[in-house]
Amino acid sequence: xxxxxxxxxxxxxxxxxxxxxxxxxxxxxxxxxxxxxxxxxxxxxxxxxxxxxxxxxxxxxxxxxxxxxxxxxxxxxxxxxxxxxxxxxxxxxxxxxxxxxxxxxxxxxxxxxxxxxxxxxxxxxxxxxxxxxxxxxxxxxxxxxxxxxxxxxxxxxxxxxxxxxxxxxxxxxxxxxxxxxxxxxxxxxxxxxxxxxxxxxxxxxxxxxxxxxxxxxxxxxxxxxxxxxxxxxxxxxxxxxxxxxxxxxxxxxxxxxxxxxxxxxxxxxxxxxxxxxxxxxxxxxxxxxxxxxxxxxxxxxxxxxxxxx
Numbered sequence: 001x002x003x004x005x006x007x008x009x010x011x012x013x014x015x016x017x018x019x020x021x022x023x024x025x026x027x028x029x030x031x032x033x034x035x036x037x038x039x040x041x042x043x044x045x046x047x048x049x050x051x052x053x054x055x056x057x058x059x060x061x062x063x064x065x066x067x068x069x070x071x072x073x074x075x076x077x078x079x080x081x082x083x084x085x086x087x088x089x090x091x092x093x094x095x096x097x098x099x100x101x102x103x104x105x106x107x108x109x110x111x112x113x114x115x116x117x118x119x120x121x122x123x124x125x126x127x128x129x130x131x132x133x134x135x136x137x138x139x140x141x142x143x144x145x146x147x148x149x150x151x152x153x154x155x156x157x158x159x160x161x162x163x164x165x166x167x168x169x170x171x172x173x174x175x176x177x178x179x180x181x182x183x184x185x186x187x188x189x190x191x192x193x194x195x196x197x198x199x200x201x202x203x204x205x206x207x208x209x210x211x212x213x214x215x216x217x218x219x220x221x222x223x224x225x226x227x228x229x230x231x232x233x234x235x236x237x238x239x240x241x242x243x244x245x246x247x248x249x250x251x252x253x254x255x256x257x258x259x260x261x262x263x264x265x266x267x268x269x270x271x272x273x274x275x276x277x278x279x280x281x282x283x284x285x286x287x288x289x290x291x292x293x294x295x296x297x298x299x300x301x302x303x304x305x306x307x308x309x
Contacts, residue, residue: 103123144240178222
């Protein structure tokens with residue numbers, strides 16, 4: 001999933017890394033056997049991952065709920081998936097925007113689901129008891145592997161299948177967690193026979209990752225499909241004929257104790273209105289010269305869609 005300019009301070013990186021490590025050591029972060037049960041009362045706390053798109057969607061959820069009489073607050077920029085799912089487990093947050101394929105593979109690395117409908121159905125079954133997904137959006141933001149135009153032309157690479165014929169070592173610039181993801185380094189090896197190494201760059205395919213690719217510090221970069229950096233820099237997104245990257249629809253994941261008819265109605269309306277083109281526009285506003293805040297971008301989107309007036 002995708003993305004998303006995601007620069008965080010060195011201090012924040014250290015703190016988030018410690019939180020993610022703690023989450024990883026606890027096993028399944030949504031294992032209710034060691035969690036504090038979410039309480040139905042009190043405001044709904046919406047969390048986000050540590051990149052702008054996730055924070056913007058979390059702001060949309062928060063504002064939409066508040067506009068409809070459901071008390072909600074936001075805890076943004078929690079960290080990577082391990083960290084914010086841990087927060088969902090311990091009751092620090094109740095709701096988070098997610099990406100269907102990546103979340104499914106987190107719980108079921110051997111899933112064969114690929115299409116949006118199949119991934120969503122499998123995800124509903126894979127989630128631990130006490131948590132659920134509401135309606136998914138048509139909006140998708142997936143991980144994608146990108147090379148420079150020069151690299152593509154020099155080595156005749158337009159697909160991940162072509163990488164096995166490249167005579168030079170391939171280093172991938174991406175978030176640290178790509179080392180273990182099924183669509184990451186393991187997937188490149190098992191599906192395409194590519195022995196790539198990872199250069200961990202903790203900005204979610206943002207400016208640091210793009211710079212490393214343009215400087216040839218890395219030869220391939222994981223950049224989310226809704227990032228304007230792909231088009232702006234003339235990058236070549238490699239085809240994925242074996243579908244190691246599966247459907248990635250935006251979907252709300254919520255503690256079941258927080259779900260009622262009003263919450264479901266509000267969030268389903270948001271999902272019904274959100275499109276992939278919207279994600280591109282939202283990201284451009286966050287990364288452009290105006291650098292609007294996530295709160296402002298969300299407010300403008302809700303007004304534009306004429307939701308909850």
